[in-house]
Amino acid sequence: xxxxxxxxxxxxxxxxxxxxxxxxxxxxxxxxxxxxxxxxxxxxxxxxxxxxxxxxxxxxxxxxxxxxxxxxxxxxxxxxxxxxxxxxxxxxxxxxxxxxxxxxxxxxxxxxxxxxxxxxxxxxxxxxxxxxxxxxxxxxxxxxxxxxxxxxxxxxxxxxxxxxxxxxxxxxxxxxxxxx
Amino acid sequence: xxxxxxxxxxxxxxxxxxxxxxxxxxxxxxxxxxxxxxxxxxxxxxxxxxxxxxxxxxxxxxxxxxxxxxxxxxxxxxxxxxxxxxxxxxxxxxxxxxxxxxxxxxxxxxxxxxxxxxxxxxxxxxxxxxxxxxxxxxxxxxxxxxxxxxxxxxxxxxxxxxxxxxxxxxxxxxxxxxxxxxxxxxxxxxxxxxxxxxxxxxxxxxxxxxxxxxxxxxxxxxx
Numbered sequence: 001x002x003x004x005x006x007x008x009x010x011x012x013x014x015x016x017x018x019x020x021x022x023x024x025x026x027x028x029x030x031x032x033x034x035x036x037x038x039x040x041x042x043x044x045x046x047x048x049x050x051x052x053x054x055x056x057x058x059x060x061x062x063x064x065x066x067x068x069x070x071x072x073x074x075x076x077x078x079x080x081x082x083x084x085x086x087x088x089x090x091x092x093x094x095x096x097x098x099x100x101x102x103x104x105x106x107x108x109x110x111x112x113x114x115x116x117x118x119x120x121x122x123x124x125x126x127x128x129x130x131x132x133x134x135x136x137x138x139x140x141x142x143x144x145x146x147x148x149x150x151x152x153x154x155x156x157x158x159x160x161x162x163x164x165x166x167x168x169x170x171x172x173x174x175x176x177x178x179x180x
Numbered sequence: 181x182x183x184x185x186x187x188x189x190x191x192x193x194x195x196x197x198x199x200x201x202x203x204x205x206x207x208x209x210x211x212x213x214x215x216x217x218x219x220x221x222x223x224x225x226x227x228x229x230x231x232x233x234x235x236x237x238x239x240x241x242x243x244x245x246x247x248x249x250x251x252x253x254x255x256x257x258x259x260x261x262x263x264x265x266x267x268x269x270x271x272x273x274x275x276x277x278x279x280x281x282x283x284x285x286x287x288x289x290x291x292x293x294x295x296x297x298x299x300x301x302x303x304x305x306x307x308x309x310x311x312x313x314x315x316x317x318x319x320x321x322x323x324x325x326x327x328x329x330x331x332x333x334x335x336x337x338x339x340x341x342x343x344x345x346x347x348x349x350x351x352x353x354x355x356x357x358x359x360x361x362x363x364x365x366x367x368x369x370x371x372x373x374x375x376x377x378x379x380x381x382x383x384x385x386x387x388x389x390x391x392x393x394x395x396x397x398x399x400x401x402x403x
Contacts, residue, residue, distance in 0.1 A: 007214045011207045019200040020193035029196055033203070037210050045217035100192045122182055123189045136286065156185045 007044050014057050015040075018064055024119050025068045027107055039063035068116060069135055106153055114149040117142050264399040268298035270307065270382065271392050286315040289327065296331065300399060303378050305333030309365075313346065321347045324363070331367055331378070338378055340367030360385050361393070368402065377402050 015036060022032035042063050043056070107115055113135075120131045121142075128146075132139045200206070275291035294307040313324035323345050331338040344363015362383035369376040380397025 004211050004215060007211050008207055011210050015207065015210075016197040016200050017193075020195075020197040023196035024189055024193050029199060032196065033200060033206060037206070037213060040210050041213050041217050044214045100188070100195065103188050103192055119189070122186055123193075153185070156182075156188075 007040065010044070010056060010060075011040060014060055017057075018060055021061065022064050022068065024123060025065070025116055027104065027115065035064055035067045036060075038067050042067075065120075065134060106156060109152045110149050111145075113137075114145045114152070117145040118149045118153075121146055262401055264300060265396075266298045266300045266303055266378075266380065266398060267396050268296065268304070269384075269392060269394055270294040270296045272307075272309075282314070288313045288315070288322070290324075294393075296395070298380075298395060298397075302333060302335055302373060302376075303331065303338065303367075303380075303397075303399060305331055307331045309342070311342075311344075321345070326365070329365055329367065336369060336371040336373045338367035338369050338373060340365055340378070342366060344382075375402050376400070 018036045018039065019029070019032050022035045023029055026032050026035060039060050040063075043060055107118075110118065116135060117131055120126050120134060121128065126134070128139050128142050131137075132142045135142070137145075272292045272294035275293060277291075278289040280287050280289075289310060289312050291308070291310045294309065296304055296307050298304045307329070309329045310327040311324040312327050313322035315322045324343065326340070326342045329340045329342055331340070342363055342365035344361060346361035360383065362381070364379065364381050367378040369378070376399055378397060378399050380395050382393040382395045384393035
């Protein structure tokens with residue numbers, strides 16, 4: 001089996017789930033498809049056949065997350081604007097947009113970082129520490145993004161003790177974090 | 181409440197999967213992109229290896245011909261010295277990695293164990309290198325210096341220092357999708373190799389926990 005066959009087989013097997021995951025992270029199907037393609041290119045451009053097939057899916061998923069994370073860092077302004085642009089435009093005539101209008105609108109109110117933190121924390125069920133490591137942020141920053149996201153999402157999200165920003169009271173006021 | 185939210189997310193993800201499956205060209209476009217990236221990577225890696233080889237061969241040739249001395253680059257053999265060129269490769273295994281931050285900069289102290297197969301038996305052996313890598317940029321690219329480097333061969337031991345750079349994300353424009361590491365190591369011989377020094381350049385890709393590098397370098401008297 002040549003490399004192209006391996007790539008196509010992996011794309012058919014793992015591509016749809018990865019696109020679905022990337023769609024949650026980015027909020028835009030075309031962007032999600034691009035991010036996943038980038039992940040495949042990154043993974044398979046140096047493919048030697050030695051990688052354990054069982055780990056390919058996990059590796060690709062990590063590549064997708066890295067791509068989203070780094071994309072926000074490099075093209076933050078552009079990507080940050082995309083959810084707002086999408087929210088302002090008329091809903092496209094596909095079933096994807098019409099099926100989840102409320103949820104898309106709610107997620108569209110989040111900043112890219114808030115959205116990524118929410119997906120990793122609640123959808124992936126990762127700990128705050130794991131989210132912080134994956135996004136190369138401090139745990140305090142992740143908790144703040146989650147707190148801000150919860151405020152925007154209203155009663156869609158319940159708070160868990162792990163998500164609360166620790167607050168230390170000093171004479172000068174709050175030393176760290178914000179009271180929630 | 182969160183469970184319902186997660187269920188909504190799951191539904192939305194599945195909807196995206198369903199719409200994506202109807203895209204008939206995505207897989208073929210992807211396969212074409214991978215083919216192009218692999219071609220670019222092969223050409224680029226060949227260029228890196230060729231550049232390193234040319235650097236040492238030119239330096240060596242200049243020494244042998246007694247050509248007028250030219251200012252040596254830091255990574256090429258000095259003219260006028262009794263130089264023995266060495267070439268070959270190494271295969272490295274990544275050991276423990278200690279992840280911390282220094283002044284907000286992510287730092288990884290990585291330990292590699294490498295098998296060096298070089299053209300001169302005096303410098304073929306097992307190398308234990310610990311590097312201190314600092315990830316200054318937004319991507320997984322780092323500059324590193326050695327904390328320790330010991331090359332043990334059948335004839336004796338070499339101890340040294342080194343520095344280099346790595347790009348784990350494969351973001352270099354010339355090497356899309358490929359992670360690469362390159363650097364220079366400088367060793368001083370001990371015991372039977374007292375009075376000799378070894379300098380070598382290496383470059384290669386990092387693939388999982390096993391890394392293979394091309395090496396070109398030289399052995400020369402100290403001083």
